[in-house]
Amino acid sequence: YDYDGPHLVTQVPGPRSKMLLESLDSIQNTEAVQFFCDFKKSRGNWLVDADGNRLLDVYSQIASLPLGYNHPAIVSALADESNLSAFANRPALGVLPPVDFPDTLQKLLSRVAPPGLSQVQTMACGTCANENAFKAVFFWYRAKQRGSLIHTEEELESCMRHEAPGSPNLSILGFKGGFHGRTIGCSSSSHAAPLHKVDVPALDWPSAPFPATKYPLDVNTQENRQEEERCLDKVFQLMQEYKNKGRPVAGVVVEPIQSEGGDRHASNNFFRQLRKLAKENGSAFVVDEVQTGAGLTGKMWAHEYWGLEESPDIVTFSKKMVIGGLYFKEEFRPKGPFRIMNTWLGDPAKLVIMEAVLNVIHKDRLLDNMTETGQVILQGLEKLQDKHADILSNARGRGAFCAVDFPDTLTRDRAVATLRNKGVQGAGCGVKSLRVRPALIFQPHHARMFLDIMEETTREL
Amino acid sequence: YDYDGPHLVTQVPGPRSKMLLESLDSIQNTEAVQFFCDFKKSRGNWLVDADGNRLLDVYSQIASLPLGYNHPAIVSALADESNLSAFANRPALGVLPPVDFPDTLQKLLSRVAPPGLSQVQTMACGTCANENAFKAVFFWYRAKQRGSLIHTEEELESCMRHEAPGSPNLSILGFKGGFHGRTIGCSSSSHAAPLHKVDVPALDWPSAPFPATKYPLDVNTQENRQEEERCLDKVFQLMQEYKNKGRPVAGVVVEPIQSEGGDRHASNNFFRQLRKLAKENGSAFVVDEVQTGAGLTGKMWAHEYWGLEESPDIVTFSKKMVIGGLYFKEEFRPKGPFRIMNTWLGDPAKLVIMEAVLNVIHKDRLLDNMTETGQVILQGLEKLQDKHADILSNARGRGAFCAVDFPDTLTRDRAVATLRNKGVQGAGCGVKSLRVRPALIFQPHHARMFLDIMEETTREL
Ligand code: FES
Numbered sequence: 001y002d003y004d005g006p007h008l009v010t011q012v013p014g015p016r017s018k019m020l021l022e023s024l025d026s027i028q029n030t031e032a033v034q035f036f037c038d039f040k041k042s043r044g045n046w047l048v049d050a051d052g053n054r055l056l057d058v059y060s061q062i063a064s065l066p067l068g069y070n071h072p073a074i075v076s077a078l079a080d081e082s083n084l085s086a087f088a089n090r091p092a093l094g095v096l097p098p099v100d101f102p103d104t105l106q107k108l109l110s111r112v113a114p115p116g117l118s119q120v121q122t123m124a125c126g127t128c129a130n131e132n133a134f135k136a137v138f139f140w141y142r143a144k145q146r147g148s149l150i151h152t153e154e155e156l157e158s159c160m161r162h163e164a165p166g167s168p169n170l171s172i173l174g175f176k177g178g179f180h181g182r183t184i185g186c187s188s189s190s191h192a193a194p195l196h197k198v199d200v201p202a203l204d205w206p207s208a209p210f211p212a213t214k215y216p217l218d219v220n221t222q223e224n225r226q227e228e229e230r231c232l233d234k235v236f237q238l239m240q241e242y243k244n245k246g247r248p249v250a251g252v253v254v255e256p257i258q259s260e261g262g263d264r265h266a267s268n269n270f271f272r273q274l275r276k277l278a279k280e281n282g283s284a285f286v287v288d289e290v291q292t293g294a295g296l297t298g299k300m301w302a303h304e305y306w307g308l309e310e311s312p313d314i315v316t317f318s319k320k321m322v323i324g325g326l327y328f329k330e331e332f333r334p335k336g337p338f339r340i341m342n343t344w345l346g347d348p349a350k351l352v353i354m355e356a357v358l359n360v361i362h363k364d365r366l367l368d369n370m371t372e373t374g375q376v377i378l379q380g381l382e383k384l385q386d387k388h389a390d391i392l393s394n395a396r397g398r399g400a401f402c403a404v405d406f407p408d409t410l411t412r413d414r415a416v417a418t419l420r421n422k423g424v425q426g427a428g429c430g431v432k433s434l435r436v437r438p439a440l441i442f443q444p445h446h447a448r449m450f451l452d453i454m455e456e457t458t459r460e461l
Numbered sequence: 462y463d464y465d466g467p468h469l470v471t472q473v474p475g476p477r478s479k480m481l482l483e484s485l486d487s488i489q490n491t492e493a494v495q496f497f498c499d500f501k502k503s504r505g506n507w508l509v510d511a512d513g514n515r516l517l518d519v520y521s522q523i524a525s526l527p528l529g530y531n532h533p534a535i536v537s538a539l540a541d542e543s544n545l546s547a548f549a550n551r552p553a554l555g556v557l558p559p560v561d562f563p564d565t566l567q568k569l570l571s572r573v574a575p576p577g578l579s580q581v582q583t584m585a586c587g588t589c590a591n592e593n594a595f596k597a598v599f600f601w602y603r604a605k606q607r608g609s610l611i612h613t614e615e616e617l618e619s620c621m622r623h624e625a626p627g628s629p630n631l632s633i634l635g636f637k638g639g640f641h642g643r644t645i646g647c648s649s650s651s652h653a654a655p656l657h658k659v660d661v662p663a664l665d666w667p668s669a670p671f672p673a674t675k676y677p678l679d680v681n682t683q684e685n686r687q688e689e690e691r692c693l694d695k696v697f698q699l700m701q702e703y704k705n706k707g708r709p710v711a712g713v714v715v716e717p718i719q720s721e722g723g724d725r726h727a728s729n730n731f732f733r734q735l736r737k738l739a740k741e742n743g744s745a746f747v748v749d750e751v752q753t754g755a756g757l758t759g760k761m762w763a764h765e766y767w768g769l770e771e772s773p774d775i776v777t778f779s780k781k782m783v784i785g786g787l788y789f790k791e792e793f794r795p796k797g798p799f800r801i802m803n804t805w806l807g808d809p810a811k812l813v814i815m816e817a818v819l820n821v822i823h824k825d826r827l828l829d830n831m832t833e834t835g836q837v838i839l840q841g842l843e844k845l846q847d848k849h850a851d852i853l854s855n856a857r858g859r860g861a862f863c864a865v866d867f868p869d870t871l872t873r874d875r876a877v878a879t880l881r882n883k884g885v886q887g888a889g890c891g892v893k894s895l896r897v898r899p900a901l902i903f904q905p906h907h908a909r910m911f912l913d914i915m916e917e918t919t920r921e922l
Contacts, residue, residue, distance in 0.1 A: 016560075023563035027571060028582050031798035036560045039550040050560045061553040062804045074549050087548070087814075088535050089500040090783075092522040095888075099477075099497045099511045102484035110488060121489050124585050127803060131644040135661055142660040156655040160637075162663040166655070170662055176621075182803055183592040184646030184664070194617040194627070195799060199603040200596055201631055201664055202623040203645070319804060322551075337492035338656060342588055342643055343523045343780060349810070353548075427556075 001072065003046045005449065006423020007054040014051030034420075042069035045439060045446050047425050055425040058450055062427075063259070063291050063437035064319040066357045071441070077356040086348040093122065093345040094338075104351050108358055109325070114301045116311025117327035122346030126290035126318030127181035129326050130253070132340050133314045134172055134185055136332045137251035137284040139339060142168055144282070149335045170250040171203070171242055173235065173283070175210040177261030177430070180253060180288050189253050192261040192430075204247060206238040210258055211266045215396040216382075221267075228270040232277060239281045251284035251313075252277075256302035259291040262430015263403030265396055271306045279310065284332070287312040294320035295361055295440050298371035298399030305398065320440070322357055323350040366440040374400040376444045377436055380451035388458045394433075400447075402436040403429070411461060418457045424450055462533065464507045466910065467884020468515040475512030495881075503530035506900060506907050508886050516886040519911055523888075524720070524752050524898035525780040527818045532902070538817040547809040554583065554806040555799075565812050569819055570786070575762045577772025578788035583807030587751035587779030588642035590787050591714070593801050594775045595633050595646055597793045598712035598745040600800060603629055605743070610796045631711040632664070632703055634696065634744070636671040638722030638891070641714060641749050650714050653722040653891075665708060667699040671719055672727045676857040677843075682728075689731040693738060700742045712745035712774075713738075717763035720752040723891015724864030726857055732767045740771065745793070748773040755781035756822055756901050759832035759860030766859065781901070783818060784811040827901040835860040837905045838897055841912035849919045855894075861908075863897040864890065872922060879918045885911055 013021070013035035020036045036050035045068050047057040060068070067074060077083060091098060109120045123129045143149050145168075152165070159166025174180065174189035181187065182196060188203040190196060211228045214220035239249045254274065258264040278285040292302035294317065299305060303312060313332055318324035323346050334340045360366065374397055381395035381404045394405040406412035412432045419426050429435040438446070474482070474496035481497045497511035506529050508518040521529070528535060538544060552559055570581045584590045604610050606629075613626070620627025635641065635650035642648065643657060649664040651657060672689045675681035700710050715735065719725035739746040753763035755778065760766060764773060774793055779785035784807050795801045822828065835858055842856035842865045855866040867873035873893045880887050890896040899907070 020558075020560060020563050024558065024566070027563075027566055027580055029795050029798070029801070032555050032802065033558060034556050036562070037552060037557050039546045039552065039559050042550065047557075061551070061557060064551070064553060064804050070546065070549050075545065078545055078548050084536065084539055085500045085531065087539050087810075088531050089503065090522070090525070091498060091500065092525060094493050095495050096498050096508075096522060097481075097485065097494060098500050099481060101497070102481050102488075105485070105488055119488055125589070125803065125805060128586070128588060128644065134645070135643075138660045138662065151655075151659050155659050159655050159659040159661075159663070160652055160668075162649065162665055166659050167663040168660065182596075183589065183644045184595075184649070185644055188623065188645070191621055194612075194620050195797070198612050198616050198620040198627050199599045199629065200620075201599065202620070202628040203662060203664070204623055207621075334490050336656070337490070340490070341493065342586065343525050344586060349548075 002044050003054060006056055008421065008423055009053055010051045012049060012053050012055070012420045014049065014053060016050040020050060039069060044068045044071070045442055055420065055423050056446060056449055057425045058436045058438045058442070059425050059427045060437055060439045063296070065439050066294060066320040066322065067360055068439040068441050071360065073356040073360045074353055077352055083352045086352050090344060090347055090349065092343055093348070094341050098348055101348065104348070108351060108354055112300050112358060113327055114303065114311060114315045116329065117315060118330055119328045119333050121326050121340055123324035123326065124344055124346055125324040126316065127183050127186055128342065129290065129316040129318055129324040130180045130288060131183055131185045133286050133316050133326045134189070134251065136314060136326070136328060136334060136340060137172070137286065138168065138170055139334055140284060140332050141170060141250035143335070169247040171205040171247045173206050173208060173238060173249045173252045175254060175258070176207050177210045177258045177264055178207070178253070178255060179258070179260035206242050206249065208235045208238055210264055211270060213264070213266055215265070215394045217265060217267055224267060225269070228266060232270070232273050235274065235277055239283065249281060249283045251286050253286040253288055255288045256292045257398065257401060259435070260429055262433045263396060263435055264430070265398070268306045271303065272308060275308055275310065275312070284313040286314045286316065288316050290316055290318045292401065293317045295367050295370055296320065296399055296401045296437065298367055298374055300367065302398065322354040323347065361440060369443060370399040370440060373442055373444050373447050374398070374402065376447040377402045377450070380447065384451065384455055384458060391458050391461055397436070400436065400438055400442060403433045406432050406434065408432050415457055415461060418460060419453060422453045422456060424453045463505050464515060467517055469882065469884055470514055471512045473510060473514050473516070473881045475510065475514060477511040481511060500530060505529040505532070506903055516881065516884050517907060517910055518886045519897045519899045519903070520886050520888045521898055521900045524757070526900050527755060527781040527783065528821055529900040529902050532821065534817040534821045535814055538813055544813045547813050551805060551808055551810065553804055554809070555802050559809055562809065565809070569812060569815055573761050573819060574788055575764065575772060575776045577790065578776060579791055580789045580794050582787050582801055584785040584787065585805055585807055586785040587777065588644050588647055589803065590751065590777040590779055590785040591641045591749060592644055592646045594747050594777050594787045595650070595712065596801060597775060597787070597789060597795060598633065598747065599629065599631055600795055601745060601793050602631060602711035604796070630708040632666040632708050634667050634669060634699060634710045634713045636715060636719070637668050638671045638719045638725055639668070639714070639716060640719070640721035667703050667710065669696045669699055671725055672731060674725070674727055676726070676855045678726060678728055685728060686730070689727060693731070693734050696735065696738055700744065710742060710744045712747050714747040714749055716749045717753045718859065718862060720896070721890055723894045724857060724896055726859070729767045732764065733769060736769055736771065736773070745774040747775045747777065749777050751777055751779045753862060754778045756828050756831055757781065757860055757862045757898065759828055759835055761828065763859065783815040784808065822901060830904060831860040831901060834903055834905050834908050835863065837908040838863045838911070841908065845912065845916055845919060852919050852922055858897070861897065861899055861903060864894045867893050867895065869893050876918055876922060879921060880914060883914045883917060885914045
């Protein structure tokens, strides 16, 4: 089930990938395509491309593949006839759920629920997870403002004209460098890069600075604390400012590690203070664990590291969780039917796969594996940056969720291309970072292969 | 593969459904749940519930199931080992597509593309299809305004503050009664019901009246034409008004039949005029075929009935298409990488099922079946409303996409419950309509069973 190393027969992308690209390009924009994949031949941490090149995958399909390629547990769940009906009959889960749905949710999602969050709603992706988290926040906030669960005639009528009070002037506070998706609501809370946002109308929602911390966090505590205080002060100011201009902050949304924004970490204390600030302002505290959730950091949920006094109000997930969704406190449960709704609300077929994934995480102790492997990766990157201080800096990580910086975008992009042609499939994030996002089955010996190729690459840059 | 009639052993929902409801209710709001389904026992047009009741399904999971339950072609596609890898390895389609992706798109999506639309982008649902259609419209419109594909420094910088020109004041014109989804962008273009919208911030986007036509359309042509002119005039006025207030209408979005809004039809001529008006105003013309597409109306795309001189600019789809997405003209193709993007961008596993569906549509001539069955349904509803004019009115339909009105919401809701307890699974839409949305395999003899039970129900109300 494992291969013993990379195997390169052409440049990546090779001639076959290039041919396929031409074909695909006749029907859609392909400028983001890296190469074409032969998923039948791929196995475990090894991604095989259209030309037969075999790469060690530290990107895992934008951090979305939990157990790598063709994991035996997933393959056997797919072969199990008792699961067939979940794949053949996609239901409208909000109105006509399958008989095993309550059990499945209890057994899978409730079993790994973040502490304190008893409620869960499945969705089909991280975007609808976040959009619906925001909606749950607005419902909750308006009910508080109104002092009643029942809408007034004026609200029901004004919302059809997009006017207050029915369409309220409420906002979600996000962070500069934060990323929560690309639909209009998600994009209005995201500030990772201009090309995610430009040309698209946005809501007037505030964005606070995210701490520009120094790494390693635990040796720069003094400086980092000052920087974090500065950002928390700014959050506080924005909350006042937006309240004063009649657009109060109904919710704060934050990633435990800013992922698309360039793997930016802050201290546990920062998040504890932020959670408190949200509470004091009457704003909901939403933690977006779409990229950090499901084990890569060594805990099921990255926010478990924070030692919060009070749990988040809502935690969103997707990617490695196989299905999207949101966990939430009872008080954020929508009142009345059809408030949080869409046709499918997720997909029981994905729950079949999730079951296999959770079983393997448990049985193979993959959270521990991520902690252990993460140490190898991070220590390796630190050693490399000591040796090549002109090229590498800011090695950082939690579990196997790691990153390192290059001097600039161009060098980082060259590094990604060089890595690929030496047999490592990685990717950038932010302006100049390389992100490491392996599957949960990435082991210390894979980490060492990755580090060797990193070293070679760095030397050649 | 067919059952020969409904079979009722308990009230619906029965005791087992009620027990399951209680269990599910401990972890999420269940107020919209009708009953629990035993999908393993369901077959074809017959939905079996948790208590063993067997219902003739004219709702098909909110119009989303193309071939009913456990269709042999889908079951055998699932059993085919060569498809396994599509289910086991969900890729990030925008960066690392599988080797067979270009071919699959050509063979499936291009084969049934609406005339004139050469480009297609898959998505995971109707909501992301519409949100991304709007984004493609905004990209196109801003490029026209700017006179260049290249963003200015000012745009790239102002978009991060959510200010023009980077975050432009552009709008999408929707219709009262229209429905395009429930995320913030989709919801801002939708006006079907206050409970879809209230409490959620909205963009200042205009909504025009949709013609309140009289049925049958072809005997009330004179009156309908006047009403349609009135609405088109209003569209024109709103376009001027929004241009004057600095929030021009970049796109118009419309459903061929307003579905959630209560099955509201307009003439082919109305849509032809609307298309022209959009063009003359420099607005994109987006047709939302999420509910009407994929054959239920007797054509693959409902807008094919219109006889347009120029095709729509974008057509969105989901539901019975199995996968979501958007077809579009070459000029709406985004320029540059990562403009239309998310982690998964659809799911090759759904394309496996779609292939089976399209093959069956073709081989079993299901579009013709929908025309033929639709005639039986519509003529039957017309006959019923002649006999029960106090209760039924406004029978209308295109293909098997049919509806009829009851005097008010309460009576309609009682009818839906009565139908259910006589063995028909149907559902309402709008204020007082019953919608008929069977699977594509619904045949004239199923239609006659449905009509018999409708008659019984009507007599008892
Ligand atoms: S928005 Fe999540 S699947 Fe479409």
